[in-house]
Amino acid sequence: MIKTLWIALLLTASLMGEEIYATFDVVARKEANLNLTTQGIVKHLNVDVGSRVKQGAVLLEIDNDDLVAGIDLAREKLKKAKIEEEFARLTYERYTQVKSVIDAELMDQHTLAYKKASATTSEAKASLRYQETLLEKTRLRAPFSGIIASRNIELGDSVVGASSLFRLISSPEVKLILNFDEKYLHSLKVGSKVRYRVDGQGKERLGSISKIYPSVNAKNRKATAEVLSTNIAPGLFGEAYILGK
Structure with a gap:
């Protein structure tokens, strides 16, 4: 039923205006090259290429036994400081x-x-927070939910500098980067209907423009827009028709 309504809308719109031809590339809506600023030896490697991860999941952890021991010591110092502060408070109140x-x-x-x-208690709390911050810097966490697209590290490797350890992409959410003749740039608007087909796939899909880039590619005189989609592998490409005014 919904598909029938979509087709009816497209047919009606096509009678009112021309269809604008476009090509597109499929890219992930989000992607990030992940690395650590802390140097060390990889102690735990929790994911591989193709692993699906949740936001905040620990992907990798470098050797941090000394920091764990430092946190244990900082907690004991804080515990002692709180006891001494409580004793000092009670004594002060009595006097x-x-x-x-x-x-x-x-x-x-x-x-x-x-x-x-x-x-002393405040200093102990600050010291514990500092040690916990150092420990957290030995763990690489996923900034968003997605899938590991590439991995450039092995268990036991040394993490040095800011080299990319993983590439994380959102999944199944993708976007189509449409390229079309710049003369149609001002004929479109966010929400304009689009029908598109991924190369090599017979199924035609329907969507709408979610973003229009304000500038034109100086090399090929092409304008660019985006269409949000799902369940298409990044890296694929295809053809689309945008319904103009």
């Missing part, structure tokens, strides 16, 4: 209740002790 009958210098000593204990 506050009787400060009118005790020596002012003694009250000042307990006030200072409480402030120092609080500062």
